[in-house]
Amino acid sequence: MLASRTPVVYRAKPMTRPIMGFVRNALGLDPPASPDDPTPENRFHPWDQSPSPDLRERAARIKAMATCPVTHKDIQFTCPLSGIPTHHSREAWEKDTEYHKSKRYELLKKVNIYEHDLRSGRPFPEFDFPQDQDYDRMVNMSNWDLFFYTRSFYSMDTEFQLAAVTKMLSYPITIGSVLHQYSPYSLNPKGPITLEGLKSLAALRYTLYPEQSGRFRAGQDTPIRIFILGTRAEAQLPGHVWKQLQYLIPDTSIELHFVGPESFYDREKRSYVQSSTETIVKRIDEKMQLFYHTDFFHVFHEAQDFFPYDPYNDVFFCFHPGFAAPETEEYWMGDTMKALMQTKCAVFTTGFSKEDLLRDISIVQDKYGSELDMLMEPVPNVFGSTKWELNDTNPHEVYQFNMYIAGFRGKRYHAIEL
Numbered sequence: 376m377l378a379s380r381t382p383v384v385y386r387a388k389p390m391t392r393p394i395m396g397f398v399r400n401a402l403g404l405d406p407p408a409s410p411d412d413p414t415p416e417n418r419f420h421p422w423d424q425s426p427s428p429d430l431r432e433r434a435a436r437i438k439a440m441a442t443c444p445v446t447h448k449d450i451q452f453t454c455p456l457s458g459i460p461t462h463h464s465r466e467a468w469e470k471d472t473e474y475h476k477s478k479r480y481e482l483l484k485k486v487n488i489y490e491h492d493l494r495s496g497r498p499f500p501e502f503d504f505p506q507d508q509d510y511d512r513m514v515n516m517s518n519w520d521l522f523f524y525t526r527s528f529y530s531m532d533t534e535f536q537l538a539a540v541t542k543m544l545s546y547p548i549t550i551g552s553v554l555h556q557y558s559p560y561s562l563n564p565k566g567p568i569t570l571e572g573l574k575s576l577a578a579l580r581y582t583l584y585p586e587q588s589g590r591f592r593a594g595q596d597t598p599i600r601i602f603i604l605g606t607r608a609e610a611q612l613p614g615h616v617w618k619q620l621q622y623l624i625p626d627t628s629i630e631l632h633f634v635g636p637e638s639f640y641d642r643e644k645r646s647y648v649q650s651s652t653e654t655i656v657k658r659i660d661e662k663m664q665l666f667y668h669t670d671f672f673h674v675f676h677e678a679q680d681f682f683p684y685d686p687y688n689d690v691f692f693c694f695h696p697g698f699a700a701p702e703t704e705e706y707w708m709g710d711t712m713k714a715l716m717q718t719k720c721a722v723f724t725t726g727f728s729k730e731d732l733l734r735d736i737s738i739v740q741d742k743y744g745s746e747l748d749m750l751m752e753p754v755p756n757v758f759g760s761t762k763w764e765l766n767d768t769n770p771h772e773v774y775q776f777n778m779y780i781a782g783f784r785g786k787r788y789h790a791i792e793l
Contacts, residue, residue: 411497413535418488418495421458427494433767434460440768445471450770457483461770474771482773485534485763492535501529501536502543504615508622516557518757522548526622538762545760545777546609547620550601550692552758553723553782554579555623556587559757572750572782575721578687583624598628598664602681602691604672604711605703606633609694611640614659621663632666634675639667651675673710676717684718686787691715693724694777698735708742716746716785723782725756727774736781743785751782 411417420426422434438450443463452468454461457480462468474480505527508514515521519541523531531537552558554576562568568576582599603609610633621629633639639648639655648655648669655667668675675681681689697703698712715722726732732753739747760776 411495413488413492413495413497413533415484415488418491418535419458419484420487420491421453421455422487423453423460425491427491429494430490437767437770441770443467444474444771454480454483456480458487459483459765459770479771479773482763483765483770486765486773489535489538489762493539499539501531501540503529504619506622507625514555514557514623516552516555516559516757518559519761522758534761538760541758542760542762542776543612543616544619545756545758546603546612546694547617548623548758549694549725549756549777549780550723551620551623552756553751553780554583554690556580556584560751560754563752567752567754567781569749569751571748571784572721575686575750575782575784579690579721582687583627586626597688598630600630600632600681600689602632602634602672602689604691604693604715605635605696605707606638606694607635609633610635610638610667614657614663614665617665618659618663621659625662628661629663630666631663632668632681634668634670634672636670639669651678671706671711673714676714677710684720686720689718689720691718691720691722693722695725695727695731696735698724699738704738708738712739712743716743719785719787721750721782721784723751723780725759725777726753726779726781727776729753729755729779731774732779732781736783739783746786747783748786749781749783751780753779753781756780 420430422430422437425431425434434453437460441450441460442448443450443461445467446463448463450460450463452462452464453459454468461474461480461483462471468474508526512525515525519537522528528540529536531540553560558576560566560568562573563570579599582597617631621627636649637647640646641648648667651670651674653669655669657665657667659665668680696707698707724732724735726735736753740749756777756779759778763773763775766772766774
């Protein structure tokens with residue numbers, strides 16, 4: 376079965392980075408503020424009157440799909456404080472005391488201005504990412520600010536710059552923060568990592584940092600395999616964004632395996648590719664390759680395409696998968712979760728909120744409790760996105776990507792009754 380897989384290989388263009396940003400920051404030669412620089416005032420527009428056709432269409436979609444929380448009728452009124460359609464009428468908006476008391480409109484306004492900023496056409500110097508880390512400089516993984524500073528990112532002084540960059544980097548840096556030797560997550564009781572979690576992470580770090588374990592690589596090293604299941608937007612991130620993960624562990628080769636029916640979007644055909652026999656490969660450089668497996672994980676698992684699994688070399692991530700969501704539960708909690716348990720490898724998962732993640736972890740524990748070990752208790756993700764997002768089917772619901780994180784794995788050792 377494995378021999379029948381046909382890899383399609385793409386090569387990424389080499390990356391370059393000018394040094395003027397570093398010189399400007401080092402000398403404090405910041406240019407005078409431009410009238411086009413983003414502010415809450417110049418980025419605010421009611422969505423139904425937006426200069427962006429995308430956001431006008433989105434406002435129409437909200438009005439067609441969502442219902443007013445007060446009247447339970449369709450939405451026709453745009454909140455003047457947030458600029459987003461929220462209620463059936465002005466009267467309903469005025470009567471919604473919970474909406475005004477909680478000041479939900481403030482978060483909705485952030486959604487509004489962030490989306491307008493991304494479509495503003497301004498220069499985005501914050502997307503000029505750094506490359507290799509100097510060996511005499513240590514990366515600090517304590518939080519976004521220290522990470523950006525110690526990695527020599529462009530100085531991001533506004534919430535708009537942070538929102539744009541953290542949404543993009545949340546996926547690779549969340550992975551890096553878990554695997555890195557200077558991870559911000561420590562062992563219980565002070566941190567969320569359990570004893571079994573420490574064992575799994577120690578095994579992975581033994582591979583990631585061979586020199587520290589007294590080993591030396593002979594010939595070509597075996598890459599670590601990072602499987603990302605149920606991929607959607609994260610699979611469409613450019614290669615240079617994922618390369619930021621490899622810069623954190625520069626001595627290790629990485630294979631990123633995106634698995635799921637929506638893992639590869641063909642821009643020419645404007646549709647997702649789905650195949651259980653074809654693997655699409657993008658080579659970033661000699662240290663990183665991206666693999667796109669366009670079917671469910673259990674399909675490849677049953678075909679033994681990924682065998683053998685190795686807890687020292689393989690790790691799984693599921694970014695806000697919706698294990699417990701009514702529309703996706705059947706896809707996750709059957710053959711796919713059984714396959715994940717059988718790998719005996721670490722699985723880390725994130726959620727849009729604490730409640731979202733707890734629901735996912737609870738359903739896994741309820742169904743497979745005797746077959747799993749918790750590796751990481753649910754905890755706020757240090758590298759969650761700072762950009763606020765909106766649920767178009769319920770414009771009162773706002774969230775951020777990867778806000779909470781937890782980990783588990785199939786139990787390696789079962790108790791034997793004597």
